[in-house]
Amino acid sequence: MDTFTVENIRPGGMTRRQFIKSVIAAGAVSSSGLLFSGPAGAGPKTSPGAVERLITLAVNGQQRRVDVMPQETLAQTLRGKLGLTGLKIGCDRGECGACTVLVDDVPMYACSILTHSVRGKNILTIEGLARPDGGLHPLQQGVLDEQGFQCGYCAPGFLMATLGYLKTNPDPTRQELAHGVSGNICRCQDYDKILTALMRGAEYMRKG
Amino acid sequence: MAIIRDGMAPFDLYQPTSIEDALSLANRLGADAWVLAGGLDSLERFKDRIKRPKAVIDLGNIDELRGVRREGEDLVIGSMTTLTEVSLHPEIRARFALLAEAAGEVASPQIRNQGTIGGNISQDTRCWYYRGGWDCYRAGGGTCYAGESLEGQNREHAIFGAEGCVAVTPSDTAPALVALEARLVIRNAGGRREVAVDDYFVGPGSDITRLNVLKAGDLLTEIRLPATWAGATFYFEKVHDRPVWDFPLVNIATAMHLSGERIDRSRFVLGAVAARPWRLPRVEAAVAGSLRNAVADSASRIAAEGAVPLKNNGYKMALARNLVKRAILGKRES
Numbered sequence: 001m002d003t004f005t006v007e008n009i010r011p012g013g014m015t016r017r018q019f020i021k022s023v024i025a026a027g028a029v030s031s032s033g034l035l036f037s038g039p040a041g042a043g044p045k046t047s048p049g050a051v052e053r054l055i056t057l058a059v060n061g062q063q064r065r066v067d068v069m070p071q072e073t074l075a076q077t078l079r080g081k082l083g084l085t086g087l088k089i090g091c092d093r094g095e096c097g098a099c100t101v102l103v104d105d106v107p108m109y110a111c112s113i114l115t116h117s118v119r120g121k122n123i124l125t126i127e128g129l130a131r132p133d134g135g136l137h138p139l140q141q142g143v144l145d146e147q148g149f150q151c152g153y154c155a156p157g158f159l160m161a162t163l164g165y166l167k168t169n170p171d172p173t174r175q176e177l178a179h180g181v182s183g184n185i186c187r188c189q190d191y192d193k194i195l196t197a198l199m200r201g202a203e204y205m206r207k208g
Numbered sequence: 209m210a211i212i213r214d215g216m217a218p219f220d221l222y223q224p225t226s227i228e229d230a231l232s233l234a235n236r237l238g239a240d241a242w243v244l245a246g247g248l249d250s251l252e253r254f255k256d257r258i259k260r261p262k263a264v265i266d267l268g269n270i271d272e273l274r275g276v277r278r279e280g281e282d283l284v285i286g287s288m289t290t291l292t293e294v295s296l297h298p299e300i301r302a303r304f305a306l307l308a309e310a311a312g313e314v315a316s317p318q319i320r321n322q323g324t325i326g327g328n329i330s331q332d333t334r335c336w337y338y339r340g341g342w343d344c345y346r347a348g349g350g351t352c353y354a355g356e357s358l359e360g361q362n363r364e365h366a367i368f369g370a371e372g373c374v375a376v377t378p379s380d381t382a383p384a385l386v387a388l389e390a391r392l393v394i395r396n397a398g399g400r401r402e403v404a405v406d407d408y409f410v411g412p413g414s415d416i417t418r419l420n421v422l423k424a425g426d427l428l429t430e431i432r433l434p435a436t437w438a439g440a441t442f443y444f445e446k447v448h449d450r451p452v453w454d455f456p457l458v459n460i461a462t463a464m465h466l467s468g469e470r471i472d473r474s475r476f477v478l479g480a481v482a483a484r485p486w487r488l489p490r491v492e493a494a495v496a497g498s499l500r501n502a503v504a505d506s507a508s509r510i511a512a513e514g515a516v517p518l519k520n521n522g523y524k525m526a527l528a529r530n531l532v533k534r535a536i537l538g539k540r541e542s
Contacts, residue, residue, distance in 0.1 A: 048222075048224055048229040048232070048233070049222040049223050049224035049225065049229050049230070049233060049265075049269075050220065050221070050222050050223075051221045051222070051223055069218065070218065070219055070220060070221030070264070071215070071216040071217065071218055071219055071221070071254070073216075073251070076215075092255065093252050093255070094248055094251075094252070094316075094318070094319060095453060097316070097318065100318060106292075106321045107317060107318050107321060108318050108321055108322050109318045109319070109322070112247065112248055112251050112252070112322070113247060113251075113322060114221070114244075114247065114251070114266065116221055116223060116266070117223075117247070117266060117268050161317070161318065165317070179317075180317060181317075182316060182317060182451070182452040183315075183316030183317040183318040183319065183452065183453075
């Protein structure tokens with residue numbers, strides 16, 4: 001069967017948001033069968049290199065146990081199972097950047113990488129930027145001060161792409177930063193203000 | 209009934225940590241296995257359910273497939289080295305800047321961070337009829353929707369070497385590797401073979417269903433750059449509709465050995481004009497022994513000789529001529 005109905009992903013008549021909350025509350029380890037239909041992926045394997053489904057991911061400095069299907073993308077795991085809905089699904093094809101997260105400090109499209117491929121790596125999402133006391137990351141403060149975004153759907157991706165780029169070039173020209181975040185799209189066409197805001201954030205980061 | 213196209217169909221996933229394990233898996237699983245490099249070309253088609261492999265062998269955990277090293281005069285690039293790593297590597301930039309530049313022009317920063325040199329040259333074509341699951345010749349069916357149908361949309365398709373199928377190679381790094389006379393190492397359970405880059409890519413005349421010689425059980429493990437063109441005079445340019453993400457409409461990669469302004473030897477290679485990177489041996493012959501300025505006009509005029517344009521892609525002939533002229537002169541404006 002190629003197809004499944006909406007009911008399959010909204011069990012018990014819950015709304016999607018309620019359901020996700022319940023998954024998060026339940027620790028998100030035993031619910032994958034509700035999120036996805038079809039055969040239950042791989043059974044136990046003895047071949048070299050066959051993956052286990054129950055894995056530990058290092059996300060925003062925490063070790064998170066999660067049940068991950070072989071064909072699951074990092075965006076599905078982070079949003080659907082770990083409750084990290086800051087990253088957005090725009091195109092789900094690596095063509096918009098809204099799902100950008102850092103994998104070992106490197107910006108990648110979470111929609112286009114298998115979760116199993118990032119085991120053992122440090123994943124940073126937009127939720128991991130603010131300090132534990134709620135204080136904003138300097139990059140977030142720059143965006144806030146300059147009011148860089150209009151609707152903001154692309155903002156988490158832009159911020160993560162910027163953070164990754166700044167690790168390779170902390171003091172970029174506007175042109176260099178534009179190239180650094182060229183893998184992210186803004187449907188509001190707000191690029192000029194976005195760049196101003198990101199440059200401000202980069203400046204705050206350099207000041208520490 | 210609408211088809212859900214966002215989740216991938218289930219597959220068994222294998223993540224071997226050594227080439228030996230990967231080869232034994234590939235050998236055992238045979239045609240059931242899909243070999244995953246960076247995954248950007250693959251996952252898109254898994255999501256679209258155009259490809260539904262039973263098993264996926266992810267090469268991402270095999271350290272020995274990554275990195276750049278010197279072996280004698282050869283520079284050896286592991287097939288799983290990312291495009292970002294290739295574009296920034298000091299020795300590639302110093303000796304083979306053509307490849308660094310081509311790798312830096314691929315898609316977007318995130319894609320270059322994840323996409324690999326082996327995957328970039330081995331990815332499948334972007335012909336949307338083929339990728340959309342139409343039963344064209346390349347997919348084993350009985351027609352070419354882009355080339356044979358009166359309504360076929362073929363602005364991006366081939367002007368050279370189309371036999372049945374008019375799909376083109378989408379790679380930016382493949383023409384650079386052809387210009388640099390790279391040698392590619394392919395391994396399978398039976399052993400190791402080294403293939404000249406000219407013999408790695410396949411046109412529809414020899415096999416309409418594939419773009420390269422890799423068969424089930426094969427792994428591309430290394431790309432070897434001989435010293436032949438190290439430090440030569442290079443030119444790379446990619447013409448595309450959008451400056452980010454887009455695949456080339458036409459790209460060009462050239463290497464020239466000069467004595468002063470005289471061209472001694474050269475390799476001229478176009479991408480996105482045929483199923484395989486398209487060398488221009490007549491241009492190479494025409495420029496040999498001539499001064500760059502003196503030969504640019506006459507040699508560029510023959511760049512599109514033999515082209516057979518389709519309804520919507522005649523402009524690629526003009527692009528080919530202009531890119532060859534710029535490459536000979538070594539400057540963007542001509």
